[in-house]
Amino acid sequence: xxxxxxxxxxxxxxxxxxxxxxxxxxxxxxxxxxxxxxxxxxxxxxxxxxxxxxxxxxxxxxxxxxxxxxxxxxxxxxxxxxxxxxxxxxxxxxxxxxxxxxxxxxxxxxxxxxxxxxxxxxxxxxxxxxxxxxxxxxxxxxxxxxxxxxxxxxxxxxxxxxxxxxxxxxxxxxxxxxxxxxxxxxxxxxxxxxxxxxxxxxxxxxxxxxxxxxxxxxxxxxxxxxxxxxxxxxxxxxxxxxxxxxxxxxxxxxxxxxxxxxxxxxxxxxxxxxxxxxxxxxxxxxxxxxxxxxxxxx
Amino acid sequence: xxxxxxxxxxxxxxxxxxxxxxxxxxxxxxxxxxxxxxxxxxxxxxxxxxxxxxxxxxxxxxxxxxxxxxxxxxxxxxxxxxxxxxxxxxxxxxxxxxxxxxxxxxxxxxxxxxxxxxxxxxxxxxxxxxxxxxxxxxxxxxxxxxxxxxxxxxxxxxxxxxxxxxxxxxxxxxxxxxxxxxxxxxxxxxxxxxxxxxxxxxxxxxxxxxxxxxxxxxxxxxxxxxxxxxxxxxxxxxxxxxxxxxxxxxxxxxxxxxxxxxxxxxxxxxxxxxxxxxxxxxxxxxxxxxxxxxxxxxxxxxxxxxxxxxxxxxxxxxxxxxxxxxxxxxxx
Numbered sequence: 001x002x003x004x005x006x007x008x009x010x011x012x013x014x015x016x017x018x019x020x021x022x023x024x025x026x027x028x029x030x031x032x033x034x035x036x037x038x039x040x041x042x043x044x045x046x047x048x049x050x051x052x053x054x055x056x057x058x059x060x061x062x063x064x065x066x067x068x069x070x071x072x073x074x075x076x077x078x079x080x081x082x083x084x085x086x087x088x089x090x091x092x093x094x095x096x097x098x099x100x101x102x103x104x105x106x107x108x109x110x111x112x113x114x115x116x117x118x119x120x121x122x123x124x125x126x127x128x129x130x131x132x133x134x135x136x137x138x139x140x141x142x143x144x145x146x147x148x149x150x151x152x153x154x155x156x157x158x159x160x161x162x163x164x165x166x167x168x169x170x171x172x173x174x175x176x177x178x179x180x181x182x183x184x185x186x187x188x189x190x191x192x193x194x195x196x197x198x199x200x201x202x203x204x205x206x207x208x209x210x211x212x213x214x215x216x217x218x219x220x221x222x223x224x225x226x227x228x229x230x231x232x233x234x235x236x237x238x239x240x241x242x243x244x245x246x247x248x249x250x251x252x253x254x255x256x257x258x259x260x261x262x263x264x265x266x267x268x269x270x271x272x273x274x275x276x277x278x279x280x281x282x283x284x285x286x287x288x289x290x291x292x293x294x295x296x297x298x
Numbered sequence: 299x300x301x302x303x304x305x306x307x308x309x310x311x312x313x314x315x316x317x318x319x320x321x322x323x324x325x326x327x328x329x330x331x332x333x334x335x336x337x338x339x340x341x342x343x344x345x346x347x348x349x350x351x352x353x354x355x356x357x358x359x360x361x362x363x364x365x366x367x368x369x370x371x372x373x374x375x376x377x378x379x380x381x382x383x384x385x386x387x388x389x390x391x392x393x394x395x396x397x398x399x400x401x402x403x404x405x406x407x408x409x410x411x412x413x414x415x416x417x418x419x420x421x422x423x424x425x426x427x428x429x430x431x432x433x434x435x436x437x438x439x440x441x442x443x444x445x446x447x448x449x450x451x452x453x454x455x456x457x458x459x460x461x462x463x464x465x466x467x468x469x470x471x472x473x474x475x476x477x478x479x480x481x482x483x484x485x486x487x488x489x490x491x492x493x494x495x496x497x498x499x500x501x502x503x504x505x506x507x508x509x510x511x512x513x514x515x516x517x518x519x520x521x522x523x524x525x526x527x528x529x530x531x532x533x534x535x536x537x538x539x540x541x542x543x544x545x546x547x548x549x550x551x552x553x554x555x556x557x558x559x560x561x562x563x564x565x566x567x568x569x570x571x572x573x574x575x576x577x578x579x580x581x582x583x584x585x586x587x588x589x590x591x592x593x594x595x596x597x598x599x600x601x602x603x604x605x606x607x608x609x610x611x612x613x614x615x616x617x618x619x620x621x622x623x624x625x626x627x628x629x630x
Contacts, residue, residue, distance in 0.1 A: 107369065
């Protein structure tokens with residue numbers, strides 16, 4: 001009994017709470033990235049390898065707009081719009097010709113796009129990370145830390161964007177179009193829904209969500225041309241663990257994995273804490289290959 | 299003899315001539331590659347050897363992409379484990395022994411391949427591609443952070459082993475003899491893999507590519523075939539890693555990173571999947587274009603932007619790759 005009591009005393013409760021908050025914050029950003037990815041996959045069987053690059057590019061556009069206008073909120077909106085246009089152009093130029101071909105072609109094409117975007121960012125902005133300030137600088141006290149309100153705001157804003165998008169899907173006219181196209185592409189076309197337009201729009205929305213999360217995340221660690229791969233990898237893990245094409249599962253998995261990584265970071269180096277999410281992935285593949293957060297298939 | 303009907307002798311004749319033409323072509327290419335180091339300057343000699351090594355890596359992943367229909371984004375893990383396996387043998391055993399390096403490298407790659415194969419073959423298509431990518435990142439994180447053993451960011455440096463035939467022959471590698479050694483390994487791998495892909499085993503892999511459900515229904519244990527295919531592919535990728543380590547005398551974590559896997563996929567798509575020789579052509583095409591671009595525009599030029607555009611255009615308009623037109627002929 002003594003040993004058990006000692007073990008519970010040795011758990012740093014304050015650290016655990018701090019890391020819980022951190023985990024939820026990164027989890028919400030990750031959920032925003034992953035829900036764009038899973039949406040694009042769900043509706044057109046496209047695995048968007050360039051999703052992390054859209055995140056990175058969104059952050060860079062945010063940095064540029066911020067230095068030009070000085071307004072963070074302007075940067076957030078403009079960056080989402082610009083990257084959405086870029087996403088639409090990408091979809092029309094490269095993915096539309098591939099409609100009806102093996103989905104593996106789409107992963108190859110978007111991989112090519114990610115190469116181009118990443119090297120463009122390196123060429124244009126250089127290898128040094130850009131740092132931008134937080135738009136809200138006030139703090140509150142969390143144990144011995146002064147915790148920035150901005151991080152809480154990130155989580156709330158991400159949740160608001162995802163929630164707004166969910167409402168749009170559920171009740172908006174175009175949201176219904178999107179869901180109809182997801183369920184049955186041919187039938188939707190027969191009912192007069194412009195399916196190619198829906199595909200382009202969905203890709204643009206996914207790109208905008210990635211860009212928005214990029215801008216929101218930029219003040220935390222700075223913007224760098226290689227950040228895309230980290231995020232797309234994490235988002236891939238999230239959508240596999242959450243069940244691909246499943247929006248709710250992705251959000252749950254994003255928070256779950258971010259929390260685990262945050263807790264692991266108490267005891268090991270953050271670069272090794274990544275391995276925790278790999279382990280979650282392996283266990284998921286072993287026991288629930290269709291995803292942790294989906295009903296058991298009959 | 300003379301009265302043999304024409305219709306019966308015709309198929310025999312065309313079949314013979316196909317085999318003959320194939321091997322004559324093979325010998326001509328081999329002869330050119332054998333002579334190449336004698337006429338090329340030093341820089342291009344090394345360049346050609348490196349293309350052959352990248353070609354072997356790409357060829358190994360063609361077993362999965364082209365023949366089994368599984369796109370692997372994780373070949374850097376096998377390549378890197380081959381590299382670090384060779385490094386281990388060359389650093390631990392003294393004097394460094396070439397054959398031991400190959401043995402260690404193949405062992406390392408086989409271990410990685412078994413691990414990846416066991417988990418990722420449960421999934422198909424896109425899921426397979428994603429999980430191979432994530433698994434290769436696991437190996438990258440381990441190698442990058444385990445500094446005491448792998449050297450971390452700095453990698454490992456070692457000296458090149460001699461070329462030995464035990465008890466008979468022992469000589470230092472020159473760039474030319476190293477080229478011939480690499481060439482013989484790559485050519486041997488090509489002939490072997492071509493034979494394997496024409497065997498009943500290879501036919502089952504191709505039928506998994508064409509229709510997995512039906513292959514399973516006929517009664518083939520599809521999962522077991524896939525595991526063997528991934529392991530076979532991993533072994534040859536590891537062999538490429540060993541050759542690269544021997545040529546450049548270092549092992550570095552950056553080769554385990556995802557970019558190596560990405561390059562491998564690009565070589566395959568550019569050269570033409572499902573041909574085995576296509577990926578080698580793709581590797582050569584890619585490296586030559588890259589060299590050309592950096593000669594014209596300077597070293598700072600982001601050569602991956604135009605190459606990425608070419609890659610995308612080829613997927614849309616030329617999905618069979620450069621050698622795709624000869625695919626049937628090469629596999630007959």
